[in-house]
Amino acid sequence: MSSVSMDGPIIETHGLRRTFTVRDGLRRRTVVAVEGLDLRIEPGEAVGYIGANGAGKSTTIKMLTGILVPTAGEVRTCGLRPVPDRRRLARHVGVVFGQRSQLWWDLPTEESFELLAAIHRLSPDDARSRRSELVERLELDEFLTTPVRQLSLGQRMRAEVAAALLHRPRLVILDEPTIGLDVLSKQRLREFLVTERHEHGTTLLLTTHDMGDVERLCDRVVLVDRGSVAFEGTLAGLSRTVGADRVLTVDLAEPVPDLGTVATLPGVRHQGHEGHGLRHRFAFDAEQTTVVALLAALSAHAEVRDLAIEEPDVEDVVRRVYAARR
Numbered sequence: 001m002s003s004v005s006m007d008g009p010i011i012e013t014h015g016l017r018r019t020f021t022v023r024d025g026l027r028r029r030t031v032v033a034v035e036g037l038d039l040r041i042e043p044g045e046a047v048g049y050i051g052a053n054g055a056g057k058s059t060t061i062k063m064l065t066g067i068l069v070p071t072a073g074e075v076r077t078c079g080l081r082p083v084p085d086r087r088r089l090a091r092h093v094g095v096v097f098g099q100r101s102q103l104w105w106d107l108p109t110e111e112s113f114e115l116l117a118a119i120h121r122l123s124p125d126d127a128r129s130r131r132s133e134l135v136e137r138l139e140l141d142e143f144l145t146t147p148v149r150q151l152s153l154g155q156r157m158r159a160e161v162a163a164a165l166l167h168r169p170r171l172v173i174l175d176e177p178t179i180g181l182d183v184l185s186k187q188r189l190r191e192f193l194v195t196e197r198h199e200h201g202t203t204l205l206l207t208t209h210d211m212g213d214v215e216r217l218c219d220r221v222v223l224v225d226r227g228s229v230a231f232e233g234t235l236a237g238l239s240r241t242v243g244a245d246r247v248l249t250v251d252l253a254e255p256v257p258d259l260g261t262v263a264t265l266p267g268v269r270h271q272g273h274e275g276h277g278l279r280h281r282f283a284f285d286a287e288q289t290t291v292v293a294l295l296a297a298l299s300a301h302a303e304v305r306d307l308a309i310e311e312p313d314v315e316d317v318v319r320r321v322y323a324a325r326r
């Protein structure tokens, strides 16, 4: 029997592959969902696992957690083999699916927590203290006695996260955790995950289409394309590779058509102007120049009335990486 490794990587895969056989009319066809995937994630890391729809993210997560058997290759999660050791692995891993509930639909949230505490065999003291910690941090108080099916999406996601983290897993896998949430709920959930990680050294692996999740939560991104790794590194590194800059748009009090030539800072590109120079767009690399420095440089030459900052979006970054590979 394999043992739970406390110092090796939390996730390690070599040449991981998974295919599906699908029917195409009368014929059968093989779909390769994951192809030769090599991943290594160390304890305490927070990794964003991104890619287009159908790139193989969910299939990977299912293999990491023992829901799906790999067609070929090696996989270890917390030092265990996910399929044969699935029950032992469940003690060390918490999984949150943004689009699928793991709570008991007709039960009040607090009863789901009691059931989960029993399933994970937490001691009554441990269950009580962890529960109060989560209730406080995720602000669950107001709806603990409400059946899950009556919760709003934001409330349900907080309850899902609490349920997945009740047993203090070493690894938390989140599949689109902020999908459909409003700005405030997203922010709260991200803040909670950051605190949890700092206090308990929890490893995070999350799939997302929201660049804000990656920016605020992850030290590293792994980008998959057709089931294998297309990029691995920091978000800044990814932005450098494909030029996913932020864009600052400024509206001026008076037209200044040549503003693009006067604001010369490292990592800033003037993208053009409209309205005879009333509105200008600047793409900038946040690693090299802050928005404050750029604004200060512009204000020396023009009176800025209004401004907007656009963040790079995951789909756009992914498209550019794919385009560069094909």
Ligand SMILES: Nc1ncnc2c1ncn2[C@@H]1O[C@H](COP(=O)(O)OP(=O)(O)OP(=O)(O)O)[C@@H](O)[C@H]1O
Residues within 6 Å of the ligand: 020, 021, 022, 031, 032, 033, 034, 051, 052, 053, 054, 055, 056, 057, 058, 059, 060
């Ligand atoms: N059970 C299945 N049967 C047949 N094909 C499947 C099955 N599950 C996944 N696939 C196929 O495998 C490929 C990878 O799918 P997967 O769901 O892992 O992608 P994904 O990156 O998670 O996409 P999304 O962002 O849309 O969730 C797709 O072509 C998908 O159609």
